[in-house]
Amino acid sequence: MVRLSTGIPEFDKLIEGGIPQGFFVALTGEPGTGKSIFSESFIAEGLKEGDACIYVTTEESRDSIINQAKQFNWNFEDYLDKKLIIIDALMKEKEDEWSLSELSAEELVNKVIEAKQKLGKPRARLVIDSVSALFLDKPAMSRKISYYLKRVLYKWRFTILATSQYAITTSQAFGFGIEHVADGIIRFRRVVRDGELKRYILIEKMRQTNHDKYVWEIDIKPGKGIVLLGKINER
Amino acid sequence: MVRLSTGIPEFDKLIEGGIPQGFFVALTGEPGTGKSIFSESFIAEGLKEGDACIYVTTEESRDSIINQAKQFNWNFEDYLDKKLIIIDALMKEKEDEWSLSELSAEELVNKVIEAKQKLGKPRARLVIDSVSALFLDKPAMSRKISYYLKRVLYKWRFTILATSQYAITTSQAFGFGIEHVADGIIRFRRVVRDGELKRYILIEKMRQTNHDKYVWEIDIKPGKGIVLLGKINER
Amino acid sequence: MVRLSTGIPEFDKLIEGGIPQGFFVALTGEPGTGKSIFSESFIAEGLKEGDACIYVTTEESRDSIINQAKQFNWNFEDYLDKKLIIIDALMKEKEDEWSLSELSAEELVNKVIEAKQKLGKPRARLVIDSVSALFLDKPAMSRKISYYLKRVLYKWRFTILATSQYAITTSQAFGFGIEHVADGIIRFRRVVRDGELKRYILIEKMRQTNHDKYVWEIDIKPGKGIVLLGKINER
Amino acid sequence: MVRLSTGIPEFDKLIEGGIPQGFFVALTGEPGTGKSIFSESFIAEGLKEGDACIYVTTEESRDSIINQAKQFNWNFEDYLDKKLIIIDALMKEKEDEWSLSELSAEELVNKVIEAKQKLGKPRARLVIDSVSALFLDKPAMSRKISYYLKRVLYKWRFTILATSQYAITTSQAFGFGIEHVADGIIRFRRVVRDGELKRYILIEKMRQTNHDKYVWEIDIKPGKGIVLLGKINER
Amino acid sequence: MVRLSTGIPEFDKLIEGGIPQGFFVALTGEPGTGKSIFSESFIAEGLKEGDACIYVTTEESRDSIINQAKQFNWNFEDYLDKKLIIIDALMKEKEDEWSLSELSAEELVNKVIEAKQKLGKPRARLVIDSVSALFLDKPAMSRKISYYLKRVLYKWRFTILATSQYAITTSQAFGFGIEHVADGIIRFRRVVRDGELKRYILIEKMRQTNHDKYVWEIDIKPGKGIVLLGKINER
Amino acid sequence: MVRLSTGIPEFDKLIEGGIPQGFFVALTGEPGTGKSIFSESFIAEGLKEGDACIYVTTEESRDSIINQAKQFNWNFEDYLDKKLIIIDALMKEKEDEWSLSELSAEELVNKVIEAKQKLGKPRARLVIDSVSALFLDKPAMSRKISYYLKRVLYKWRFTILATSQYAITTSQAFGFGIEHVADGIIRFRRVVRDGELKRYILIEKMRQTNHDKYVWEIDIKPGKGIVLLGKINER
Numbered sequence A, B, C, D, E, F: 001m002v003r004l005s006t007g008i009p010e011f012d013k014l015i016e017g018g019i020p021q022g023f024f025v026a027l028t029g030e031p032g033t034g035k036s037i038f039s040e041s042f043i044a045e046g047l048k049e050g051d052a053c054i055y056v057t058t059e060e061s062r063d064s065i066i067n068q069a070k071q072f073n074w075n076f077e078d079y080l081d082k083k084l085i086i087i088d089a090l091m092k093e094k095e096d097e098w099s100l101s102e103l104s105a106e107e108l109v110n111k112v113i114e115a116k117q118k119l120g121k122p123r124a125r126l127v128i129d130s131v132s133a134l135f136l137d138k139p140a141m142s143r144k145i146s147y148y149l150k151r152v153l154y155k156w157r158f159t160i161l162a163t164s165q166y167a168i169t170t171s172q173a174f175g176f177g178i179e180h181v182a183d184g185i186i187r188f189r190r191v192v193r194d195g196e197l198k199r200y201i202l203i204e205k206m207r208q209t210n211h212d213k214y215v216w217e218i219d220i221k222p223g224k225g226i227v228l229l230g231k232i233n234e235r
């Protein structure tokens, strides 16, 4: 089985070397827990390895993604439209080729396939950040849309990270769809402990993988990205 | 009363030898707790015993089931379309004989019966993984659909495992239908304890059976499948 | 006041000798807590005492009821259609005289009255297992249906046990109707304590009765049925 | 200010002698906590004092009320249709003069006024057991109906006890209407403490009254009715 | 800035002398916590100071307000229709000039303005007891109505107390509208502590005011009204 | 990256000098926690630095904002219509140029752009206090409106603070939209600790910023505004 590195070597070790190729993995968590930066790391590693990379952004502008990545020394600009396409699903700029005019699952899928055809044949990585944006005004549709995405994108052989938002107040997911069709679930959390905001990561599920089962405290370090500080129970 | 082995001898002992023939048993739990692997074990044992086996998969592709099984040395491929039919209820491939084009209780039942007729007369095992997929966009219908499944499939003398998903965040079932018509309920749980993800199993109900009443910690071991580590209160 | 034995002598003692004749008593609890077996015991005792007995089953087949009863040495088959009618509200077999073709309160009431007329004049016991099935797809109707049942059946002088399901995850009743019109409420519970599944029983209400007010641990014993192990606080 | 005795002298002392004449008092609590028996005591005292008494029963038959009262040596039968009218709002017997054919606030009010006219001029006591029955299938209407009852009945100078049901599982009221228009609120509770069912009473509100503010444990004693055992914190 | 005394000198001290003139202050809390008596105190003080006073009552009759006030030696009757108008929004008496025929925000506002014109030019105090009554059957409208009240009444230069009900069981407000447009929030609570009902008051918000931030235990004393017993943490 | 001071130097230090220019930052919290005063401080600092400043107020009148600011020695009046426009979205005064006649996202955006054009070219600060007002009667629209605001206002290069209300009772946000599109989230809390109301602030998210992660106790001081008292765990 081929496994794709996440760009975080300590993390790769927890899942037998990386995300199994062709998997659809959910990154779940509250805002500010590092889901987007984890995704950017996955893309940065893909670019290094020569993969075709597509990043769909629904909550930030393309610039915001690029600027954030730059802070960790990931140069996205040089790869743009060659190895990397950032699909802007927020701004709806008409003149922009890689912008969605409407945020629907169908449009997203079509644009992603168009991007894949443009980038050509190599192994492909796809980030959907966030998939929740597709069904937040219709949570009852979350599973149907999740099924649809999995079914259609599966045929195009992507390895996919899809971020899923948790309500900041209740820690409940918006719609429960994505976790249940996902081949893997990586849970990001933030907790205030003794008056300090701490962030954690846990692999809740990874099919066909004898994965690590510990909660790891993480940090986000300028110039580096996500860093594993240690298992929570050993600190 | 005839009882069917689950393929996990230690578990069979907890329920007087196995699942009573003709029972409709619910496997409930969060994603990643081992419901699918338990189901695959039940099928693998059925194949060994010469039973007709049908596996309906709504969340993974047929390949994913086969690959996952292979990791526990259960060779599903050799039996395909002879003793085993895997009905793909996710991919909706038109050219595939054992694919559902629409995910409805009626279509599922029809395809299952068609499969049963194809596999012939022996004792039959059926897995529906997951039954929740049938009513997640209409939870109010969960009981009606559960009744329907029980009523119709009962006449075809299947012994049935039906997995039921719990919401990852609230541990609430999607629709409460299935547990209430089930002849047995096996509860899978995962809990983070001291920063480590642990998995447990408990027999909550098994009609006509003087079953075990302890919570068992389980592990999923490569090459072996589900293993009982011990009673939770003795570890 | 005439009181009907439940077939569990220790339990009868807790309620001044038995269920007051003409009462409508709710048995509430999660799946697997013993509600059906308690009801079967009530019927078995009725048969022994020469009462007319009607058992409406909405979640199990008639055979399942009979087989389960047999395990406690209650022979239901010999009484069938003489002193006992089991109305199958699940299977909807057209050719079966004592089957409901549709599960509605009106049909149920009609069939029950028909059965009563068939069984003739003696004192009559009625079990509705479960009454929740009547309003689970319309919980807002639960009280209206409960009122209706009480009003109509009251005139036919049944002594009634009606089981009511609790959601397995939240321990909330499906619809709150039945407890509020009931003359008595017997609460069945199951709790995992120190990793072991324990079952309890408590009389929450019994009109016109100076009833026991303790929580009793129970067991279900092959060949015996429900057994009171002792008060929870004395064990 | 005139105050009406509840028939429970120890309780009267807690509220400066009794319920202020003309008040609308809510009795709230789970099933089996003693609301109906408290109400019957209030009526029994009224009969003793020569008041006109009306008891509207929505959950029990008239007989059930009479039989229950008899157990506490309150003879209701002798007063029937002279000083006492029990309006049966459950059974809907057409031939019965004091039966409601439909359970609506308007019908109830009309029948109550009719009863008042029949009973003549003396001071009048009214029990509505339960008021929840009027809006359980339309909880959003609870306040409107509560306002309506208060407004209309106020003009007829009743002193009113209205029972209000709490959900057995969540201890939440069915609709919040009645407490908010009530001049007084008496809360009945039942709690399982150390495996024993205990019952308590607390005066949560009583306008124009310097009332007691303690939680009292109560018992229901055959031949006596409700008895105050003592303050919870002194036992 | 002009500040209006609440008639409770110890309380005035907590808010730099009183309620800022022109403010819209919410009094929130469960039934029986003292909101109405606090409001009556505010009115009694206004009458003493020669202010024009309007009291809108939606849950009690005008008489009930007057009688309750009398118990604290506040003579409302003498001022009626001279300095004080009590608008009865409950009884809907047609012949009563200061009665609302329908309980809507618009009618209430019109009647209040009419009353203001009748009372003439002095500084004006307004109590709306309760504002919840305006949107309890349409909680989704609570904010819109709150905005409307604030906007319209603001122009008439009232200083306003508006009581807001909390659900007795869940301590949740009925609609969240009023707190969010309010210039000040005074929270009334009642809690059972060691079997005794205690009442507390806390200033949660008061714009433009360096207010006290402690929870105070209060008592309601015959002949005196609301009394501050002390800070909760010092008792 | 340019960063804009909040006017609170100790706070600026926690976020590498200030709010990144062009960011959309959510201030979330219950009423009375200091969100408006924080926003006023941000505007006061903008005026000092010569920025164009726009303050949209939906819950208070323009006067209330000005008077509150005055208490902290921020003179807003002198800047009005020169460097500062306060858009009154509450009072709907027709004759007022900077008043909204209807409170919709579109009208708000149009008026804000009109104000920006009036104030001319300098760097622009925008406060929307509160953004919740835009979707409180249609919470399901919260995300759509949040997206819309972000997309449209982004093109006009504002640096934006948007306050978001939490329900006073449940601490749940009204609609979850804003946090999920926000570039930064500053959480205001109030908690009663040992009978005293305390207020806290925490930076939950700030993109492209190595921000502080501690909970700080704050105070609101006359003549000064918001003051950081210290980290909660060090006090």
Ligand SMILES: Nc1ncnc2c1ncn2[C@@H]1O[C@H](COP(=O)(O)OP(=O)(O)O)[C@@H](O)[C@H]1O
Pocket: A029, A030, A031, A032, A033, A034, A035, A036, A037, A038, A071, A188, A220, A221, A222, A223, F204, F205, F206, F207, F208, F209, F210, F211
């Ligand atoms: N240069 C940086 N240095 C340190 N931490 C940073 C830096 N940039 C961003 N962060 C951290 O990353 C967080 C944003 O993470 P992000 O992946 O966007 O969260 P999510 O996608 O889960 O909402 C910020 O709130 C901040 O704590």
Ligand SMILES: Nc1ncnc2c1ncn2[C@@H]1O[C@H](COP(=O)(O)OP(=O)(O)O)[C@@H](O)[C@H]1O
Pocket: A204, A205, A206, A207, A208, A209, A210, A211, B029, B030, B031, B032, B033, B034, B035, B036, B037, B038, B071, B188, B220, B221, B222, B223
């Ligand atoms: N080869 C393996 N070795 C060890 N653990 C495995 C292996 N394959 C799968 N697993 C475990 O099994 C989990 C998946 O179990 P599964 O039965 O699919 O869960 P469910 O059906 O309850 O969602 C994975 O998350 C992983 O923890």
Ligand SMILES: Nc1ncnc2c1ncn2[C@@H]1O[C@H](COP(=O)(O)OP(=O)(O)O)[C@@H](O)[C@H]1O
Pocket: B204, B205, B206, B207, B208, B209, B210, B211, C029, C030, C031, C032, C033, C034, C035, C036, C037, C038, C071, C188, C220, C221, C222, C223
């Ligand atoms: N022969 C038996 N010996 C011991 N226990 C049994 C036997 N048969 C059934 N049980 C127990 O009874 C349970 C079923 O009880 P039941 O009355 O059907 O529950 P409910 O109606 O409350 O869902 C089974 O889960 C099992 O624990």
Ligand SMILES: Nc1ncnc2c1ncn2[C@@H]1O[C@H](COP(=O)(O)OP(=O)(O)O)[C@@H](O)[C@H]1O
Pocket: C204, C205, C206, C207, C208, C209, C210, C211, D029, D030, D031, D032, D033, D034, D035, D036, D037, D038, D071, D188, D220, D221, D222, D223
């Ligand atoms: N004769 C009696 N002796 C002792 N307790 C009795 C007697 N009759 C009834 N009770 C008690 O009263 C309870 C019924 O009280 P009731 O007032 O009807 O409750 P509610 O109206 O609150 O539902 C019974 O559950 C029982 O515990």
Ligand SMILES: Nc1ncnc2c1ncn2[C@@H]1O[C@H](COP(=O)(O)OP(=O)(O)O)[C@@H](O)[C@H]1O
Pocket: D204, D205, D206, D207, D208, D209, D210, D211, E029, E030, E031, E032, E033, E034, E035, E036, E037, E038, E071, E188, E220, E221, E222, E223
């Ligand atoms: N004369 C009195 N003496 C002492 N307490 C009184 C007196 N009158 C009323 N009370 C108290 O005041 C309470 C009513 O307060 P009220 O302001 O009407 O509550 P709210 O408006 O918050 O529902 C009564 O429940 C009682 O406890």
Ligand SMILES: Nc1ncnc2c1ncn2[C@@H]1O[C@H](COP(=O)(O)OP(=O)(O)O)[C@@H](O)[C@H]1O
Pocket: E204, E205, E206, E207, E208, E209, E210, E211, F029, F030, F031, F032, F033, F034, F035, F036, F037, F038, F071, F188, F220, F221, F222, F223
């Ligand atoms: N002059 C002042 N001195 C001290 N505290 C003040 C002053 N003015 C206002 N406050 C405090 O500020 C609070 C209002 O803060 P505000 O920013 O309006 O809250 P929010 O916008 O979060 O609802 C008041 O409740 C009060 O506690």
Ligand SMILES: [Mg+2]
Pocket: A035, A036, A037, A059, A129
């Ligand atoms: Mg993100």
Ligand SMILES: [Mg+2]
Pocket: B035, B036, B037, B059, B129
């Ligand atoms: Mg599975």
Ligand SMILES: [Mg+2]
Pocket: C035, C036, C037, C059, C129
């Ligand atoms: Mg049962």
Ligand SMILES: [Mg+2]
Pocket: D035, D036, D037, D059, D129, D163
């Ligand atoms: Mg009752």
Ligand SMILES: [Mg+2]
Pocket: E035, E036, E037, E059, E129
């Ligand atoms: Mg009041």
Ligand SMILES: [Mg+2]
Pocket: F035, F036, F037, F059, F129
């Ligand atoms: Mg504010």
